[in-house]
Amino acid sequence: MNIGEIGAIVIFFLGVYGMVVHRNIMKSILSLSVMDTAVILFFLAGGGSGSTAAPIGTEIAAGAADPIPQALMITAIVIGVAVTAVALTMLIYIHNKYGTSNWEKAGKMRERP
Amino acid sequence: MMPPLWTPVLLPVGFGILIYALPERLKRALSFVAAGAQLAACIRLFRQVCIAPVSLSLGGWNPPVGIMLYADRLAATMTLLTAFLFLVLLVFEADRLVSDKNFCMLFLILEGLLSGIFLLDDLFSIFILIEVSTLVASLLIMFRRDSRSMYDGLFYMVINIFAATFFLLGLAMLYKQTGTFSLQTLARILPDAENMKPLYLPYALILTAACLKAALMPLFSWLPKAHGTPSAPSVVSAVLSGLYVKNGIYLFIRCQSAFQAIDTSTFFLIAGAVTAIAGAVFAIAQSDIKLILSYHTVSQIGLIMVALNMGSETAAVGGMYHIVNHALFKTVLFLGAGVIIDEYGTRNMYDIHGVFRRMPLIAVSMVAAILGITGAPLFNGSISKYLIQHDVSDTLGGAALLLINVGTLVSFIKFSGMFFGNTRKKARVFAGRTAACLLLGSLCLALGVFGAPVVKILFGFNITIDPVGYLKKSLVFLLSAGSAWLIYRFAVRDRAFWKRVRKVDFGFNTSALSVVLFFAVLTGYLFLA
Numbered sequence: 001m002n003i004g005e006i007g008a009i010v011i012f013f014l015g016v017y018g019m020v021v022h023r024n025i026m027k028s029i030l031s032l033s034v035m036d037t038a039v040i041l042f043f044l045a046g047g048g049s050g051s052t053a054a055p056i057g058t059e060i061a062a063g064a065a066d067p068i069p070q071a072l073m074i075t076a077i078v079i080g081v082a083v084t085a086v087a088l089t090m091l092i093y094i095h096n097k098y099g100t101s102n103w104e105k106a107g108k109m110r111e112r113p
Numbered sequence: 114m115m116p117p118l119w120t121p122v123l124l125p126v127g128f129g130i131l132i133y134a135l136p137e138r139l140k141r142a143l144s145f146v147a148a149g150a151q152l153a154a155c156i157r158l159f160r161q162v163c164i165a166p167v168s169l170s171l172g173g174w175n176p177p178v179g180i181m182l183y184a185d186r187l188a189a190t191m192t193l194l195t196a197f198l199f200l201v202l203l204v205f206e207a208d209r210l211v212s213d214k215n216f217c218m219l220f221l222i223l224e225g226l227l228s229g230i231f232l233l234d235d236l237f238s239i240f241i242l243i244e245v246s247t248l249v250a251s252l253l254i255m256f257r258r259d260s261r262s263m264y265d266g267l268f269y270m271v272i273n274i275f276a277a278t279f280f281l282l283g284l285a286m287l288y289k290q291t292g293t294f295s296l297q298t299l300a301r302i303l304p305d306a307e308n309m310k311p312l313y314l315p316y317a318l319i320l321t322a323a324c325l326k327a328a329l330m331p332l333f334s335w336l337p338k339a340h341g342t343p344s345a346p347s348v349v350s351a352v353l354s355g356l357y358v359k360n361g362i363y364l365f366i367r368c369q370s371a372f373q374a375i376d377t378s379t380f381f382l383i384a385g386a387v388t389a390i391a392g393a394v395f396a397i398a399q400s401d402i403k404l405i406l407s408y409h410t411v412s413q414i415g416l417i418m419v420a421l422n423m424g425s426e427t428a429a430v431g432g433m434y435h436i437v438n439h440a441l442f443k444t445v446l447f448l449g450a451g452v453i454i455d456e457y458g459t460r461n462m463y464d465i466h467g468v469f470r471r472m473p474l475i476a477v478s479m480v481a482a483i484l485g486i487t488g489a490p491l492f493n494g495s496i497s498k499y500l501i502q503h504d505v506s507d508t509l510g511g512a513a514l515l516l517i518n519v520g521t522l523v524s525f526i527k528f529s530g531m532f533f534g535n536t537r538k539k540a541r542v543f544a545g546r547t548a549a550c551l552l553l554g555s556l557c558l559a560l561g562v563f564g565a566p567v568v569k570i571l572f573g574f575n576i577t578i579d580p581v582g583y584l585k586k587s588l589v590f591l592l593s594a595g596s597a598w599l600i601y602r603f604a605v606r607d608r609a610f611w612k613r614v615r616k617v618d619f620g621f622n623t624s625a626l627s628v629v630l631f632f633a634v635l636t637g638y639l640f641l642a
Contacts, residue, residue: 016629020625020629029271032278036281039282043285046288046289068178072237075237079241083270087267090251091267093258094260094264097260098264103622107618110264110265
């Protein structure tokens with residue numbers, strides 16, 4: 001394990017901590033983004049370190065970084081953006097309806113007809 | 114000629130986008146064309162797969178690097194079931210939602226995504242489709258944009274994406290260890306690996322996400338909210354409960370066969386039994402008909418999990434047959450519940466009386482589904498439950514299965530109270546709705562009467578149903594139905610305990626914590642056991 005991967009796991013569990021502890025919906029969505037970013041870092045750190053050559057062009061140097069994680073992470077970033085956008089839109093709706101962005105309070109308001 | 118393997122994935126998605134773009138009057142016809150073409154393609158695919166499994170590498174790259182579509186019997190059965198149910202659901206909604214282009218687009222896209230998850234072999238692509246289908250499903254849950262469903266939809270989405278991120282981290286670790294995402298390749302190379310320890314962590318992360326999708330015991334809190342939310346269209350509840358939740362189980366089956374070298378069957382056997390019993394207890398406590406049905410899904414998922422992890426091939430086939438059966442009867446029940454809610458204007462089962470008189474055909478098909486789900490003789494549930502019990506020899510296992518079935522019976526005896534009673538009114542139900550319910554209801558009977566040949570066609574597995582054993586099981590069913598009625602009469606009605614159970618509700622943070630705990634326990638089990 002290199003330093004990037006260890007850092008990524010620490011950041012991932014920071015995001016998990018945020019999901020478990022915070023009652024604010026906004027902070028839950030932020031924690032999701034933090035976790036997502038941590039996974040991207042983990043993938044890229046596993047693909048190659050700072051000294052490996054970039055896998056670009058037709059003549060790829062021997063020992064170049066693995067291109068697959070990089071290609072996959074572009075997809076993961078796109079999906080992450082879409083998820084965050086939809087979640088934030090829903091949050092705006094909920095805030096307008098209930099006047100709160102707290103999971104507990106919104107859950108209680110939900111019980112009322 | 115056989116259509117290419119990507120047809121069931123891209124055809125509905127393409128039609129969905131087309132429907133969104135085209136003028137108003139074309140779209141109703143077009144959505145039926147799309148669903149019909151999809152069903153035809155899936156039937157072709159199924160007939161092909163019966164001869165030999167089909168695979169297709171996309172973009173000319175083969176695994177372990179490229180993405181492959183792979184269809185064996187199980188995948189083809191699941192896509193066929195998906196295509197069939199979506200067509201029936203469109204018929205059910207032909208007079209209302211089908212004329213809404215947003216709904217048609219989302220619904221057809223969801224169909225394509227579900228088929229994609231069943232057909233893909235590449236775990237990373239499965240992750241992408243899971244994320245996108247979670248988005249689409251949450252948009253469908255909150256389709257009527259009323260405040261309750263907004264909360265339920267957001268809850269559903271955030272907790273599912275949370276688990277999917279676990280899945281992605283698991284994939285990152287898996288790729289680092291093995292250099293592939295292909296399930297087939299993994300199944301080939303992993304049995305030769307001398308040290309499985311580095312794979313425990315990725316395995317636990319991936320399985321945590323699969324179990325959340327399947328709503329296993331501590332991870333089920335999102336399911337009643339998402340499936341039972343009051344204002345979600347009943348077809349959406351039916352899809353989520355009948356098909357979408359099966360994605361989790363399907364993923365579980367695939368991962369278990371890829372990671373054969375890691376034996377966790379005892380863990381999931383216990384988790385399944387706990388889920389089945391707890392789901393039934395929660396179902397008994399509810400009085401909202403949609404909530405009863407959604408907790409019921411939790412309980413049946415537990416039963417399927419038990420069947421898959423018993424270590425007997427017959428039971429595993431029974432579990433897979435139960436996946437198909439559950440999709441059929443749960444769809445009828447949710448559709449029927451939707452009609453009842455529209456007609457009576459309430460979801461409280463104590464305020465609903467005389468469904469038999471008011472809408473006899475809907476009531477008959479719902480009763481067929483109830484007989485199926487409780488495992489009454491001649492109906493489809495009895496065949497799958499017979500297969501599940503086939504190899505149980507110890508008394509503890511037998512008693513647990515009996516307990517699960519009695520729990521199911523008690524909750525459905527409570528549920529069927531609403532069929533009786535007098536009412537003069539006759540309801541006018543749109544013909545498409547009645548037809549859809551009747552078709553699925555009669556399938557519940559047909560798949561029971563022709564159980565053995567159907568299992569042979571769907572899973573290629575020869576079963577013999579021993580008449581004496583089946584008769585014995587039928588007697589056991591009658592006895593347990595009787596005792597379930599007694600339990601309902603004397604221990605369930607108007608007891609304060611059940612009211613307290615009804616109030617149990619996991620908040621968001623508790624649900625997130627339960628995901629972390631489940632992951633921790635599974636990891637601990639792997640390293641210590």
